Amino acid sequence: MAPETEVNRPELNISDDYKYGFHDPEKPVFKAEKGINHEVVEQISEIKNEPDWMRVFRHDALDVFFSKPMPNWGDVDLLNAIDFDNIYYYLKPVEEQGKTWDDVPEDIKNTFDRLGIPEAERKFLAGVSAQYDSEVVYHSLQEELVKQGVIFLSMDDGLIEYEDIVKEYWATAIPPTDNKFAALNSAVWSGGSFVYIPKGVVVDIPLQAYFRINAENMGQFERTLIIADEGCRVHYIEGCTAPTYAADSLHSAVVELFALPGSHLRYTTIQNWSKNVYNLVTKRAVAHENATVEWVDGNLGSKLTMKFPCVYLVGEKAHAEILSIAFASDGQHQDAGAKIYHVAPNTTSRITSKSISKDGGRASYRGMVKVYPGAVGSKVHVECDALLMGENSRSDTYPTMEIAEEQVQVEHEARVSKVGDEQLFYLMSRGLTEEEALVMVVNGFIEPFVKELPMEYAVEFNRLIQLEMEGSVG
Amino acid sequence: MSDNGQPLFEVQNLKVAIDGNEILRGVDLTINEGEVHAIMGRNGSGKSTMANVVMGHPAYEVLEGSVKYKGEDVLDLDTDERARLGMFLAFQYPMAIPGVTVSKFLHSALKARAEGGDVPVREFRVNLNKAMDLLGVDPSFASRYVNDGFSGGEKKRLEILQMFVLEPTLCILDETDSGLDIDALKTVAEGINALRSEQRAILLITHYQRMLNYVEPDVVHVMMDGKIVRTGGIELAEALEEKGYEWIEQELFHDTDAATAAEAAQA
Numbered sequence: 001m002a003p004e005t006e007v008n009r010p011e012l013n014i015s016d017d018y019k020y021g022f023h024d025p026e027k028p029v030f031k032a033e034k035g036i037n038h039e040v041v042e043q044i045s046e047i048k049n050e051p052d053w054m055r056v057f058r059h060d061a062l063d064v065f066f067s068k069p070m071p072n073w074g075d076v077d078l079l080n081a082i083d084f085d086n087i088y089y090y091l092k093p094v095e096e097q098g099k100t101w102d103d104v105p106e107d108i109k110n111t112f113d114r115l116g117i118p119e120a121e122r123k124f125l126a127g128v129s130a131q132y133d134s135e136v137v138y139h140s141l142q143e144e145l146v147k148q149g150v151i152f153l154s155m156d157d158g159l160i161e162y163e164d165i166v167k168e169y170w171a172t173a174i175p176p177t178d179n180k181f182a183a184l185n186s187a188v189w190s191g192g193s194f195v196y197i198p199k200g201v202v203v204d205i206p207l208q209a210y211f212r213i214n215a216e217n218m219g220q221f222e223r224t225l226i227i228a229d230e231g232c233r234v235h236y237i238e239g240c241t242a243p244t245y246a247a248d249s250l251h252s253a254v255v256e257l258f259a260l261p262g263s264h265l266r267y268t269t270i271q272n273w274s275k276n277v278y279n280l281v282t283k284r285a286v287a288h289e290n291a292t293v294e295w296v297d298g299n300l301g302s303k304l305t306m307k308f309p310c311v312y313l314v315g316e317k318a319h320a321e322i323l324s325i326a327f328a329s330d331g332q333h334q335d336a337g338a339k340i341y342h343v344a345p346n347t348t349s350r351i352t353s354k355s356i357s358k359d360g361g362r363a364s365y366r367g368m369v370k371v372y373p374g375a376v377g378s379k380v381h382v383e384c385d386a387l388l389m390g391e392n393s394r395s396d397t398y399p400t401m402e403i404a405e406e407q408v409q410v411e412h413e414a415r416v417s418k419v420g421d422e423q424l425f426y427l428m429s430r431g432l433t434e435e436e437a438l439v440m441v442v443n444g445f446i447e448p449f450v451k452e453l454p455m456e457y458a459v460e461f462n463r464l465i466q467l468e469m470e471g472s473v474g
Numbered sequence: 475m476s477d478n479g480q481p482l483f484e485v486q487n488l489k490v491a492i493d494g495n496e497i498l499r500g501v502d503l504t505i506n507e508g509e510v511h512a513i514m515g516r517n518g519s520g521k522s523t524m525a526n527v528v529m530g531h532p533a534y535e536v537l538e539g540s541v542k543y544k545g546e547d548v549l550d551l552d553t554d555e556r557a558r559l560g561m562f563l564a565f566q567y568p569m570a571i572p573g574v575t576v577s578k579f580l581h582s583a584l585k586a587r588a589e590g591g592d593v594p595v596r597e598f599r600v601n602l603n604k605a606m607d608l609l610g611v612d613p614s615f616a617s618r619y620v621n622d623g624f625s626g627g628e629k630k631r632l633e634i635l636q637m638f639v640l641e642p643t644l645c646i647l648d649e650t651d652s653g654l655d656i657d658a659l660k661t662v663a664e665g666i667n668a669l670r671s672e673q674r675a676i677l678l679i680t681h682y683q684r685m686l687n688y689v690e691p692d693v694v695h696v697m698m699d700g701k702i703v704r705t706g707g708i709e710l711a712e713a714l715e716e717k718g719y720e721w722i723e724q725e726l727f728h729d730t731d732a733a734t735a736a737e738a739a740q741a
């Protein structure tokens with residue numbers, strides 16, 4: 001995953017020119033403050049020099065955020081512990097950004113070491129360097145894509161350069177009214193990706209957000225919009241397996257995908273936030289006739305993750321796959337799942353959810369499958385697989401099925417297992433230590449997920465699981 | 475005899491319980507390098523219990539006795555330590571490890587034994603292919619998940635394949651012959667014969683004589699009710715095949731009678 005060339009850049013300063021697109025030499029220096037109000041929203045919009053409709057959209061969304069109560073479901077205790085007044089909603093003032101390597105917790109540094117993350121990358125991942133730049137790699141990739149007519153920009157630049165396309169799709173899958181955190185994101189969003197794949201174009205290599213990552217992209221409130229035009233094929237991948245250290249404790253992204261007829265769109269995420277982070281993400285896709293949408297989602301870190309990737313199957317024969325893995329150890333709650341809405345006939349979906357709860361960690365599967373009247377011939381397959389390790393670990397499933405059509409096929413399987421003594425004995429009888437044996441069983445358990453990842457991600461993911469498992473044999 | 479003049483493998487007065495039930499009631503067994511022994515016995519007589527205890531299964535409680543390998547008592551060692559010393563058990567019921575390929579599994583097992591923990595992938599591949607070839611195993615075997623969805627015969631072949639690749643010094647094979655059709659039995663037997671060597675000891679656990687037609691043992695033991703009750707040559711297996719276990723039971727019954735009579739006479 002390490003790019004071949006690294007260009008050292010000065011730390012991103014808010015008064016610097018932006019790298020892509022627009023310039024505004026008169027740009028005011030942002031005076032960030034903690035807490036959220038209309039003034040902050042106005043400032044964000046102003047700095048970004050946005051079209052007026054976006055400014056209005058942000059303000060309206062903020063009103064929605066204020067008016068919506070906190071969710072009364074899920075891990076209410078943890079959710080209510082969020083202190084909205086004590087958070088920066090946009091880049092921090094420069095002096096506060098001047099965090100140094102010494103401020104990074106020891107355990108995170110150790111993990112970087114063990115994973116063999118290159119120096120420059122570590123600083124970025126630890127939030128010490130605001131920018132991790134791989135311009136050369138990115139630009140040669142970019143040239144190839146441009147030839148094909150692919151647009152792959154930061155969301156901020158996408159909005160400026162392709163306003164019409166953005167406006168057509170913006171917030172149509174996830175309106176600010178959807179939920180409190182989507183409303184918050186809509187008000188203060190920054191960073192994320194904008195991707196458009198033209199009709200019939202097949203993008204061979206995964207589009208990696210990593211290649212044009214910057215401080216904002218890893219930011220708290222990123223916003224991604226991907227439009228896969230008819231008959232195209234694309235794999236977008238974001239995140240990385242290395243632990244991402246964040247001092248800010250609230251992360252709330254919004255991702256909207258549009259798969260037009262006959263397209264094939266896969267979105268892979270691997271997140272490993274440091275264990276102080278709330279990761280509350282809204283992800284939704286709309287799949288038209290004969291289109292396929294695949295969410296591949298891996299959640300390792302954070303204190304509380306709430307993430308239920310969703311697909312609306314609105315065109316006949318549209319297909320959805322949601323494959324997720326969650327790893328929860330002590331002090332963590334991974335509240336993950338999937339939502340599928342079968343609106344059109346002969347639509348098919350498959351949900352595979354795997355979770356590992358270790359040493360008191362908690363994993364929940366929360367699922368919603370809804371088949372609308374008229375969605376005849378639809379097929380649903382849901383599979384939940386939980387692995388428990390250590391004392392007091394917990395796994396729950398909350399599946400909801402609303403089936404309003406008779407001619408459908410619905411399958412649901414749920415399994416909870418423990419790593420068996422017999423399995424460990426078998427592996428140890430071949431010379432593996434107990435810990436190695438345990439890691440092997442766990443790696444096997446997550447293999448259906450890992451084999452869907454590009455090679456370099458797969459290798460890192462396995463290594464990371466191995467690290468997480470260390471010391472789990474007493 | 476091994477280097478230190480001790481037998482390679484020696485079990486003395488081994489008494490074992492599970493859930494408070496005494497299952498092994500004083501087993502004695504000695505196997506030297508280069509020898510092939512067979513333990514025969516009916517279902518439930520304690521054969522697998524012995525194999526599991528020798529390998530350090532955590533569910534069993536050793537009440538008394540010792541298990542020595544190359545003169546060293548191994549009862550205090552963990553299962554993996556015993557394995558790394560060269561002890562191996564081919565399981566009666568091998569476990570499935572979903573998501574882990576045979577090749578990855580074996581490579582990891584080899585690395586666990588290797589000094590420095592390194593076994594070059596290419597070298598490993600070559601050896602694995604050679605072993606699969608010898609055992610008439612399809613090359614696709616390597617990329618299947620360990621015992622996951624395997625037929626009975628495939629599981630047994632995988633056990634032997636592991637033995638080939640890991641090259642242990644003491645091989646205990648628990649009912650490796652059961653569930654095999656005659657062709658599979660022959661290939662497996664050929665595999666075992668190929669592993670016979672001056673340095674290695676093999677213990678075949680079975681309740682049929684069938685396997686012993688293909689792998690001829692030097693010594694045959696009969697286990698009954700948690701004890702080794704008869705030891706002899708191949709003729710013991712043949713007699714069992716012919717007369718069944720009742721024959722030994724009868725003899726034992728008379729032995730006990732005689733003992734009781736002797737005791738009574740002394741009193």
Ligand SMILES: Nc1ncnc2c1ncn2[C@@H]1O[C@H](COP(=O)(O)OP(=O)(O)O)[C@@H](O)[C@H]1O
Nearest residue numbers: 492497515516517518519520521522523524533
């Ligand atoms: N894990 C166990 N729990 C309870 N009883 C057991 C267990 N393993 C073996 N036994 C009992 O010990 C006895 C011997 O079993 P086993 O060693 O499997 O015999 P064999 O291999 O000769 O068929 C049987 O009565 C069996 O029921």
Ligand SMILES: [Mg+2]
Nearest residue numbers: 521522566649
């Ligand atoms: Mg048995």
